[in-house]
Amino acid sequence: MTGDSNIEMAPGETPAPATLIDIVFPGDTNHHGTLFGGxxxxxxxxxxxxxxxxHGRVPFVxxxxxxxxxxAPxxxxxxxxxxxxPMKVGRRSMLVEVDMIAEDLTAGTNDLCTRGQFxxxxxxxxxxxxxxxxxxDGAASEQTEGDALRMVDIVFPDQANSSGAMFGGDALAHMTKAAxxxxxxxxxxTTVLASCQRIDFKHRITVGSIIELVARIAKTGRSSTTVEVELWSEDLVGTKRTLTARGVFxxxxxxxxxxxxxxxAA
Incomplete structure (x- = not known):
């Protein structure tokens, strides 16, 4: 696991390639069983x-x-x-290219569904x-951490309590999804959750924060996989990146x- 619990980042520095990962559930699909385009x-x-x-550490629209x-569906x-x-940066605007890839986890196949520029x-x-x-900064955007899985998202108001902090259950759901x-x-x-070790939340995560999950395979058994997961949080317009929680699943x-x-193998 990463040792430092706080990392300062300068504007323009991207700590890792940004990838959002989700699972297609029946409620997200049309009558053909494929993800809604919207x-x-x-x-x-x-x-x-x-x-x-x-990149900019300022609000964007x-x-x-x-x-x-x-x-492909x-x-x-x-x-x-x-x-x-990021593909191009001007004075106050930037062009971001996004790939959407569908992955059949059990078959190990990947299909490029679409690509767009925003x-x-x-x-x-x-x-x-x-x-x-x-x-x-091309060099910063190429940073990697071995075979670790990294996935990002944003905390929205419906994931927070009355004081504006992310529910622990929602944080656990993100960590379990990464595992x-x-x-x-x-x-x-197909894998299912068998158990998770105690998880202590060291810092509150506020609405509007960027969260990043970092998952690594720690050990494998005959049918089990032990996954270590870190939950990091970043202020949307700040420069501090904080290790909020870690757990073993x-x-x-x-x-x-x-x-x-x-x-x-045994």
């Missing part, structure tokens, strides 16, 4: 917003989106990954005529009858 576009816009906010053609049970990367406009609080966004994706990618079998591979199945 739902996919909404998540593409969300990751474009996260990429822009991480979406100005436009180029034509988006859906080349995302079906129930698929994992959909939305990866955004123009995001900065709305700085200080109306300084000389203000401009920082230039692109599920990491374990299923490793086993190529035991995921078990199961067959169609929900019985454990061996996937790893």
């Amino acid at each position: 739902a996919g576009l909404a998540l593409m816009d969300r990751i474009a917003f996260i990429v822009a906010s991480r 979406t100005a436009s989106c180029d034509r988006v053609d859906f080349r 995302a079906r129930i049970g698929h994992i959909v990954s939305f990866t955004g990367r 123009t995001m406009v900065a709305m700085p609080e200080v109306k300084d005529a000389g203000w401009s966004l920082p230039p692109l 599920f994706v990491a374990a299923t990618r490793a086993s190529r079998k 035991i995921m078990v591979a199961v067959d169609r009858d929900n019985r454990p199945v061996q996937v790893f």
Whole structure:
């Protein structure tokens, strides 16, 4: 696990490629069993917003989106990954390209569903005529951490309590989802949560914060996978990145009858 619990970031520095990962459930699909196009576009816009906010550390709004053609569907049970990367930065606007990829976790196949470009406009609080966004830093955008799974999202008001802090249950749901994706990618079998160790939340996460889950495979058994998950939080327009919680999740591979199945060598 990462040792430092607080990291300072400068505007223009992106700590890792920004990817939002979700699972296609029946309520997200049309009568054909495929993801609604509008739902996919909404998540593409969300990751474009996260990429822009991480780069400029100021509020952004979406100005436009180029034509988006859906080349392949995302079906129930698929994992959909939305990866955004900055392509061009002007004084107060930037162009973010977003890929939407549907992944069949058990088959190990990936299909590019669509690609789009979003123009995001900065709305700085200080109306300084000389203000401009920082230039692109290609080296920073290529940072990786080995085989760790990384996924980002934003905390919305319906995920918070009356004091504006994220519900612990919602944070746990994000951490469990990261463990599920990491374990299923490793086993190529459907996995279920068997247990999780005690999780202490060291810092509150406020509405509007960016959260990032970092999941790593720590150990495998005959049918189980032990996944270590870190939950980081970032102020939307701040420079501090804080390790909020970490936990260990035991995921078990199961067959169609929900019985454990061996996937790893003894």
